[in-house]
Each structure stands twice: as structure tokens, then as C-alpha cells.
Amino acid sequence: MKRPMGITVLAIFYVVVGIALILGGPLSSDFNPYVSIPTGVVLAVLSVGIWTLQRWARMGALILAIINVVGSVGFIIYLMLDNSNAVLPAALWLMVPVFINVRIFMYLTKLEVEQAFGLYDDDQTSLGSPGPQ
Numbered sequence: 426m427k428r429p430m431g432i433t434v435l436a437i438f439y440v441v442v443g444i445a446l447i448l449g450g451p452l453s454s455d456f457n458p459y460v461s462i463p464t465g466v467v468l469a470v471l472s473v474g475i476w477t478l479q480r481w482a483r484m485g486a487l488i489l490a491i492i493n494v495v496g497s498v499g500f501i502i503y504l505m506l507d508n509s510n511a512v513l514p515a516a517l518w519l520m521v522p523v524f525i526n527v528r529i530f531m532y533l534t535k536l537e538v539e540q541a542f543g544l545y546d547d548d549q550t551s552l553g554s555p556g557p558q
Contacts, residue, residue, distance in 0.1 A: 427541075428476070428478060428541060429537065429538060429541050431532055431538065432475055432476070432478070432538065432541060433476070435472075435475055435486070435529065435532070435533075436472045436473075436475040436476040437472070438472075439468045439469070439471050439472035439475065439486075440468070440469055440472035440473075442465075442468050443464075443465040443466065443467070443468030443469035443471075443472060444465065444469065445465070446461045446462065446464050446465030446468065447461070447462055447465035447466065447469070448465075467485075467489070468489075470482075471485050471486055471489070478541055478542050478543065479542075480542050480543060480544065483533055483538075483539075483542045486529065486533055487530060487533055487534070489526075490526040490527070490529045490530040490533075491526075491530065493522055493523075493526040494522075494523055494526045494527060494530075497519050497520075497522050497523045497526070498523060500519060501516045501519050501520070501523075504516045504519075
């Protein structure tokens with residue numbers, strides 16, 4: 426099956442963010458090489474897997490999206506409990522990665538995307554159907 430355009434965009438997004446974390450991280454004042462570099466490598470590897478429609482890469486991207494949403498929401502809650510007016514803009518800004526990762530999760534679970542990753546045979550419509558017998 427032909428690679429959907431959204432998969433191409435996601436693979437490019439992951440490789441750009443991965444390279445930015447690996448190379449651009451040291452330019453940041455809050456650079457932590459123990460987090461940024463491994464995360465960048467994971468994103469770069471996932472981008473190659475997604476580009477080539479590997480099932481493991483789809484699963485990895487789904488898991489990464491869930492981790493990012495849970496982490497961002499947890500941090501937003503932590504900031505809101507701080508009871509400081511200064512944290513409201515930061516909490517609102519953290520909604521951007523939540524939105525992006527929810528959209529990635531929703532996209533990767535669409536039927537046509539799952540089919541592109543080979544999760545279904547041509548005659549199957551769901552993972553649980555045994556197909557013709």
C-alpha cells in the first residue's frame with residue numbers, strides 16, 4: 426500500500442525534532458544530555474520506521490504520544506496546583522504538545538493508516554475478524 430501523506434509528514438516531523446534534540450539541545454540553557462540526546466535518537470529511529478511503514482514504529486509512536494500526553498497533563502496539573510498567576514501562561518503553552526500528541530494518536534489509529542502499516546489483510550475490516558474460511 427502507498428504511504429499516506431500524513432505518515433510522510435509525521436516521519437519528517439519526528440526526524441526534524443529528533444535532530445533538533447540531538448544537535449540543537451546543547452544550544453539551550455536547560456539542555457540535559459541524558460534526556461535530550463536519547464529522546465532525539467528514539468525520534469530519529471521512529472521516523473525511519475514510520476517512513477518505511479514498520480509496525481513497531483507505529484506502536485512506538487503511539488506509546489510515545491501517550492507518554493507525552495500523560496507527562497504534559499501531569500505537569501500542567503502540577504503547575505496549576507502551584508497557585509501562582511505566573512504559571513498560567515506556561516500551563517496554557519503546555520497544551521500545544523498535548524494537542525499535537527492527541528492528534529498523532531488519533532491519526533495513527535485511523536483504519537486507513539492501520540491498513541498502510543499492514544495491520545489488516547485486504548479482506549479484513551478489523552483486527553479480530555478471522556477473514557474468509
